[in-house]
Amino acid sequence: MSQVSDRPSMIDLFAGCGGMTVGFHNEGFRPILAVEWDRAAASTYAANFGKEHTHCRDIETFEDDEIPPADVIIGGPPCQGFSNLGSKSVDDPRNKLWKQYLRFVTIARPQVFVIENVERFSRTSEFQLLLEEAEHGILKDYDLTHKVLLAADYGVPQRRPRTIVIGSRVGEIPLPEPTHAKVPTAKRKPWRTVRDAIGWVDWYPTTTELPEKHTTYFEQSIRGEFRGTEIHFGRQPTPMSLERYDHVPPGGGRFDLPDHLLSRCWREKKTGTTDVMGRMRWDAPSLTIRTEFFKPEKGQYLHPQWELDRPDRRVNRVITHYEASLLQDFPKDYQWCGSKTEIAKQIGNAVPSGLAAAIAKHIKGRLS
C-alpha cells in the first residue's frame, strides 16, 4: 500500500459527480486523482472531495508523467454500445477511451481496478477487448472477474442492475456476495425501500427553481453549490399531465390511463415500455433512476404517495432531484453544482454509493 498513508490510494477515471468515490471514500480509500471532462459534474466532485486532485479535462490530454501510482483505479469508460461484431482492436478509433483506461492501468499499476458499466456490457466488443488484454496483452498480470450485480442486493433502495468487473494482480477477487435480499434470510437483510430513502422528505416542495447562487470551479462561474434541500424543487405540469398522474396507482403506469389520456404513441404501442408514467411503491426499491427521472413519461418516477379512496392523500408529482439523489444513495448533505438538467444527468449516471462501498469493503482486505 502507498507509503504516505495506511489508507489505500485511488484514482477515479470518468468520475462524474463522484458516486463511486463516495462509496470508496466511506470505506477508507483516499482519492488522489479524479478525471472528468464535464464541468458541472467535475465541480460537484470537487465541491465534495476537494479541487486539488480533480481534473476537469479530457482524459486524452493527460501526459504519462502526470499519472501517479495508485493502489486502486475505479470507474470505466462510458460504453459506446457497439455490437460484438465491431473491431476488437485497441487501435480502433471507437476504442479510444478504453485505450486511455488501459494506459492509466499500465502507468499507475494499481493492485486492483474496478469497472462499472451497463448490464449488457459483457456482450460488447469493449468487454472482449478487456478479456483479450488480460489473456496476453497489457493486462496479462491481472485476473478478471465479472458479474451483473443488482444494487438492491447491496443495501441500495433501487433495482439497478450493473456489470462490475474486478481486475486484480494480487490474486483473483470474486464479486462480493449480496448483503440484502427481496426475501431476507439469516445472512441477508431485507431490501431497502423507497420509504426508507425518501419517506421523511417533504411531500410538497415550496419552489420550482434552483436558488440564484453561483460559485467558481476551474476558473469559471457555475451554479451552486446547492444543498440537498435546495434541489428539492417541484415542476409545473400541465393540467393534462396532472390528470394522467391521478390515474396511476403505486406500481401502475401508462396502462392505467383511460383512452382519452393516452398519447398517440402509447395508443399505437400496446405492449412494452411498461415502466413509463409509472408510480413507485413505498415498500419496494425503486426501478433504475436514469438521467431523465424528472420526466414521468420516461419511467417509473411518480412519487409513491397515492390512496385509492383519498384523492387528497395523493402526491401528484414526479420525484424531485433531491429524492432521486437519495434513491441513488447519495448522502443527505451532498453538494451539487450545475443547472437542473446537468444535476439530473450527474445523479442518473452515478454508481449508487452503497454498491460501490460493498465492492470497496470487499477488495480492501485483499490489498497488500
Ligand SMILES: C[S@@+](CC[C@H](N)C(=O)[O-])C[C@H]1O[C@@H](n2cnc3c(N)ncnc32)[C@H](O)[C@@H]1O
Ligand atoms: C457513467 S458516468 C460516471 C459516473 C461516476 N462513476 C459516478 O459514480 O458518479 C461517465 C462519465 O465519463 C465522462 N467522460 C466521457 N468521456 C470523457 C473523456 N474523454 N474525458 C473525461 N471524462 C469523460 C462523462 O462526462 C461522464 O460523466
